[in-house]
Amino acid sequence: xxxxxxxxxxxIKTRGxxxxxxxxPISGHKSVSWYQQVLGQGPQFIFQYYEKEERGRGNFPDxxxxxxxxxxxxELNVNALLLGxxxxxxxxxxxxxxxxxxxxxxFGAGSRLTVL
Amino acid sequence: AQSVxxxxxxxxxxxxxxxLLRCNYSSSVPPYLFWYVQYPNQGLQLLLKYTSAATLxxxxxxxxxxxxxxxxxxxxxxxSAHMSxxxxxxxxxxxxxxxxxxxxxxxxxxxxxxP
Numbered sequence: 001x002x003x004x005x006x007x008x009x010x011x012i013k014t015r016g017x018x019x020x021x022x023x024x025p026i027s028g029h030k031s032v033s034w035y036q037q038v039l040g041q042g043p044q045f046i047f048q049y050y051e052k053e054e055r056g057r058g059n060f061p062d063x064x065x066x067x068x069x070x071x072x073x074x075e076l077n078v079n080a081l082l083l084g085x086x087x088x089x090x091x092x093x094x095x096x097x098x099x100x101x102x103x104x105x106x107f108g109a110g111s112r113l114t115v116l
Numbered sequence: 117a118q119s120v121x122x123x124x125x126x127x128x129x130x131x132x133x134x135x136l137l138r139c140n141y142s143s144s145v146p147p148y149l150f151w152y153v154q155y156p157n158q159g160l161q162l163l164l165k166y167t168s169a170a171t172l173x174x175x176x177x178x179x180x181x182x183x184x185x186x187x188x189x190x191x192x193x194x195x196s197a198h199m200s201x202x203x204x205x206x207x208x209x210x211x212x213x214x215x216x217x218x219x220x221x222x223x224x225x226x227x228x229x230x231p
Contacts, residue, residue, distance in 0.1 A: 004159075033218065042206050042221030043160070056216025090159055104150075105219060107159040 002027070004108035006091050012114045013081050021076040021111045025093030031055075032074040033105060034066055037088040049074055050096075078113075086115045118143045120190075120207045122222035130230045135179075135194040137225045139207030142188065148210035149190045150219065151181055155203045163205075166190060177201070202229045 005024045013019050025032050031050040035043035045058040049068035063079045072093075078085055089112075092105035123138040141147050149166040164175025171183045181192045190207060207222040 035219075040224075042208075042223050043219075045218040045220070048216050048218060056213075056218055058218070092160075104162055104165060107152075107161070109157075109159040 004091055004093050004106055006089075006108040006111050008111055009109065010112045010114075012116060014116050015081055015083060017081050017115075018077065018079050019081060019113060021078075021089050021091075021113070023074045023076070023091030023093075023108060025072050025074070025091075026106055029093035029095055029106075030072055031094045031096060032068055032072065033092045033094075034074070034076045035090040035092065035107075036060075037090055037110070038084075039087070043090055046076070081115045083115050086113060088112050118145075118147060118209050118211050119220060120149070120209050120222040122205075122207050122225050124225055125223065126226045126228065128228040128230060129197050131199055132196050135192070135197045135201065135227065137192040137205050137207075137227065139181075139190045139192065139222060140188050141190055141207075141209055143209065149181075149183065150208040150210070151175065151179070151190075151192050152206045152208060152221075153177075153203050154206065154224075160206065163192070197227075197229050199229050199231070202227055 007022045033048045034046040037043040047066045048056040052068045066076045068074045088110040090110045092107045094105050119142045121140045151163040152160040154160050163179050164173045166173050166183045174180045179194045204224050204226050206224050208219045
């Protein structure tokens with residue numbers, strides 16, 4: 001079975017540019033979450049989408065946006081890139097909305113963004 | 117607010133020695149706790165999870181963790197380290213609020229294994 005797939009795996013952008021990262025969840029999973037992992041730190045929650053609706057948002061500026069499509073895949077968009085946006089962006093999927101009990105997150109390998 | 121604190125950003129043990137990675141949690145309600153592992157240039161893999169069914173939780177690759185409410189701890193252990201255990205380990209807690217649910221991660225502990 002295919003796991004969570006993310007694309008691209010690596011990309012380099014310059015300050016002020018825009019980036020779109022893509023995520024395909026495990027088949028049957030309806031929830032997708034996005035996390036940002038800056039080098040040397042733990043992942044930080046950005047968004048949760050469930051059934052195509054935004055259900056939660058972390059402490060990130062409005063330059064960050066996302067959406068979930070009818071097939072439950074998702075895109076993360078970041079506008080006006082800053083040097084500090086350089087990070088590994090992780091996508092995770094789960095069957096349901098909750099992260100408790102039997103409903104665990106399965107993570108993809110991530111998209112590593114470098115902003116110059 | 118729920119949170120986790122990992123003690124020690126880097127732990128080094130000899131191959132075959134006991135592995136102990138420390139995690140303390142802060143929660144006003146019974147927490148759902150996790151340990152994830154991250155190998156270089158990879159995503160996060162779930163090692164084990166605590167869901168209040170049992171205080172001693174066994175995970176993959178020989179790891180286990182014990183939930184101690186009196187100490188607010190959820191330390192990760194493995195009796196005998198293997199070279200393949202070298203990785204970054206994250207303790208995490210689940211937080212649910214209104215219509216959303218998220219995982220809050222600790223800052224991570226890098227485990228090195230000496231031959």
